[in-house]
Amino acid sequence: MTTTNDDAIGRWLAASLDAPADAWAAWREGSHAMLPAGVRFDAVRLPVELVHAAAADSVHATVAEHLTAALDGPVICDPARWYYALVPARTSETWASGLARCLGFGTWLGVPRPDLTEHALLHWSTPMNAPGALCAPTAVAALAERGHEHLIPPTERESPWP
Numbered sequence: 283m284t285t286t287n288d289d290a291i292g293r294w295l296a297a298s299l300d301a302p303a304d305a306w307a308a309w310r311e312g313s314h315a316m317l318p319a320g321v322r323f324d325a326v327r328l329p330v331e332l333v334h335a336a337a338a339d340s341v342h343a344t345v346a347e348h349l350t351a352a353l354d355g356p357v358i359c360d361p362a363r364w365y366y367a368l369v370p371a372r373t374s375e376t377w378a379s380g381l382a383r384c385l386g387f388g389t390w391l392g393v394p395r396p397d398l399t400e401h402a403l404l405h406w407s408t409p410m411n412a413p414g415a416l417c418a419p420t421a422v423a424a425l426a427e428r429g430h431e432h433l434i435p436p437t438e439r440e441s442p443w444p
Contacts, residue, residue, distance in 0.1 A: 320387025336429030355417030
């Protein structure tokens with residue numbers, strides 16, 4: 283970890299495990315820690331195409347800027363496959379958007395160490411700002427809807443009927 287804030291965030295994330303030292307060991311090895319959803323956070327899994335459409339770009343830095351502005355919360359990127367927006371625990375119980383799946387209790391998520399923002403393998407597209415600072419579920423659903431609207435050709439969005 284590079285800063286005191288990263289250490290605090292790491293402690294908060296690792297506390298979702300019965301043995302928090304396991305998360306620290308994985309992060310020290312340069313890997314990601316497998317953490318349970320539904321304890322400290324849930325995760326909304328968004329297809330990369332949906333996020334890139336919402337951002338109107340696929341350049342990593344531009345997408346990260348868009349996610350920071352749109353969600354103001356932590357998002358993990360698994361390049362070429364998924365983005366995971368971290369939302370409050372138990373969000374999966376009321377999640378209503380069919381455009382993205384909310385992972386809750388009973389699922390596990392690979393979580394990179396808090397300071398890993400390099401565009402490599404699993405990394406933070408937008409890092410957590412403070413322990414427990416998560417995305418608002420309504421903002422994540424709105425982002426998914428915006429991305430979906432950009433993926434639908436304009437002719438299919440408009441009704442042919444007056």
